[in-house]
Amino acid sequence: MLDNFxxxxxxxxxxxxxxxxxxxxxxxxxxxxxxxxxKEILSTKKLEKISxxxxxxxxxxxxxxxxxxxxxxxxxxxxxxxxxxxxxxKIDELLLTTNGTQLAKYASTLSHLGVKRINVSLDSLISxxxxxxxxxxxxxxxxxxxxxxxxxxxxxxxxxxxxxxxxDDEIIPIMEWCAKNKFKLSFIEVMPIGExxxxxxxxxxxxxxxxxxxxxxxxxxxxxxxxxxPSSYFFCKKLNSYVGFISPISDHFCLxxxxxxxxxxxxxxxxxxxNNSVNLNPILETNKEYKLLEVLKNVIFNKPEKHNFNIxxxxxxxxxxxxxxxx
Ligand code: SAM
Ligand code: SF4
Numbered sequence: 001m002l003d004n005f006x007x008x009x010x011x012x013x014x015x016x017x018x019x020x021x022x023x024x025x026x027x028x029x030x031x032x033x034x035x036x037x038x039k040e041i042l043s044t045k046k047l048e049k050i051s052x053x054x055x056x057x058x059x060x061x062x063x064x065x066x067x068x069x070x071x072x073x074x075x076x077x078x079x080x081x082x083x084x085x086x087x088x089x090k091i092d093e094l095l096l097t098t099n100g101t102q103l104a105k106y107a108s109t110l111s112h113l114g115v116k117r118i119n120v121s122l123d124s125l126i127s128x129x130x131x132x133x134x135x136x137x138x139x140x141x142x143x144x145x146x147x148x149x150x151x152x153x154x155x156x157x158x159x160x161x162x163x164x165x166x167x168d169d170e171i172i173p174i175m176e177w178c179a180k181n182k183f184k185l186s187f188i189e190v191m192p193i194g195e196x197x198x199x200x201x202x203x204x205x206x207x208x209x210x211x212x213x214x215x216x217x218x219x220x221x222x223x224x225x226x227x228x229x230p231s232s233y234f235f236c237k238k239l240n241s242y243v244g245f246i247s248p249i250s251d252h253f254c255l256x257x258x259x260x261x262x263x264x265x266x267x268x269x270x271x272x273x274x275n276n277s278v279n280l281n282p283i284l285e286t287n288k289e290y291k292l293l294e295v296l297k298n299v300i301f302n303k304p305e306k307h308n309f310n311i312x313x314x315x316x317x318x319x320x321x322x323x324x325x326x327x
Contacts, residue, residue: 001058003270003303011061011259012054013097015326016075017041018264020068022099023135024123026161026190026203028321030135036324040265044078046284050262051082053292055090057300063095065326067264070102076109083113097121097159097327101137103145111152119157120146124167125177133166150181157184159327162205171213179239186231186244191273192309194321204311207247214243230257248273254306260299261325270299272325273307275317 003009018041023030042050051062062082069075085091096110097119110118122142124130130139150156158178160167167174171187178185187210192200214220220234223242227233230253231244247253254271261269266280278299283292 001297001300004301005255005303005305007256007258007303008058009258009260009300009303010058011063012059012262013063013065013259013326014047014051014262015065015067015264015324016047016069016078017067017072018324019071020066020099020323021071021101022068022137024099024121024161025133025135025198026163026196028194028323029196032321032323034319034321034324036265042264042266042284044074044081046266047078048081049284049289049292050266050280051085053289053296055085056293057296060092061095062091062093063097063326065097067323067326068099068101069096070098070106076106076113079110079113079115086114093117095119099134099137100142100145104141104148105145107145107149107152107154110149111154115154117155117157118149119159120149121159121161122146122174123161123163124170125173126170129166129170133163146183150183155184156181157186159186159188161188161190162207162210163190163203164205166203168205168209168213171210172217175214175218175236175239175241175243178243179236179241182241184242184244186229186246188246189249190311191248191322192311193272193317193325195318196321201311204249206250207245208250210245248307249309249311252306252309257303260303263324263326268296268299269325270303271307272327273309273317274304275320276302276304 018036082094086094094115100120123133127139190203218236218238223233223235225233225242230246233242233244235242267277269277
């Protein structure tokens with residue numbers, strides 16, 4: 001359906017858990033006091049109710065995210081339900097964003113369920129650095145999962161958050177590695193969502209700086225390649241591959257935003273960078289679908305025109321972290 005700015009909203013990102021087996025330093029605090037009470041997490045039944053209603057309102061792409069979606073124990077129950085929607089052509093795509101820790105275990109099942117593309121977050125290809133930024137992650141485990149998923153014909157997109165004085169020196173190696181392995185790649189600017197220990201402006205490395213670093217080695221040419229997400233793509237002739245840039249801070253893409261988000265405890269956010277939200281739980285309890293449809297329609301129609309991130313603030317949004325709204 002269309003929102004009040006004429007944007008077609010056809011894409012939802014559903015966070016199925018706020019829990020995660022990693023603690024990326026820019027995502028959430030190492031000891032996170034803001035996790036939802038386990039009782040609050042939506043059951044598969046409630047997730048199904050919300051999904052049914054969203055599909056009726058014209059949602060065509062569903063991305064499962066988290067926290068780490070694959071640490072949710074009954075994740076396959078919900079994904080099997082969505083897989084049926086996919087097979088009945090009620091949705092066009094079932095997508096997943098993952099940190100890759102559980103991919104080796106789930107690659108085959110995901111492929112059977114019709115998941116054709118996944119985003120894997122990877123901010124360094126150096127084991128020690130990867131361990132540092134994720135607070136304990138094992139790079140080898142992630143790589144094993146990625147290559148297994150590729151073997152199962154799942155197309156891989158690597159998402160790398162640009163982090164000043166952390167991975168500036170890995171921009172080129174990550175591009176070369178993705179090109180060699182035929183993985184898509186997007187570099188993302190860090191967002192001030194949630195107050196973490198280090199200042200966001202110290203973490204921030206702009207897309208502009210990343211492009212300057214790349215231009216010393218490779219020429220990038222404009223490309224008309226589009227995806228359902230916010231990346232703007234360039235072509236690198238030397239590597240014969242595309243590279244995407246997501247610039248929520250330096251050049252926001254709100255005019256073309258087609259997304260809404262649902263948290264694992266049933267809060268709908270029509271914009272990641274805005275605190276406006278609606279708690280769907282009271283309506284989910286009533287079992288009255290027409291009421292749920294009414295609320296969802298209203299939220300979608302009133303999607304804010306744009307976010308108001310400012311990287312100089314300690315954090316624009318304090319107690320909501322990316323592991324709650326997902327990415
Ligand atoms: N755990 C999964 C993963 O890491 O892919 C899914 C959830 S994670 C919150 C989704 C994406 O958000 C990841 O690509 C992560 O790097 C990104 N992310 C987390 N915190 C961020 C922040 N403050 N700014 C920009 N991206 C962030
Ligand atoms: Fe976990 Fe993903 Fe956040 Fe890293 S970015 S801590 S993997 S939810």
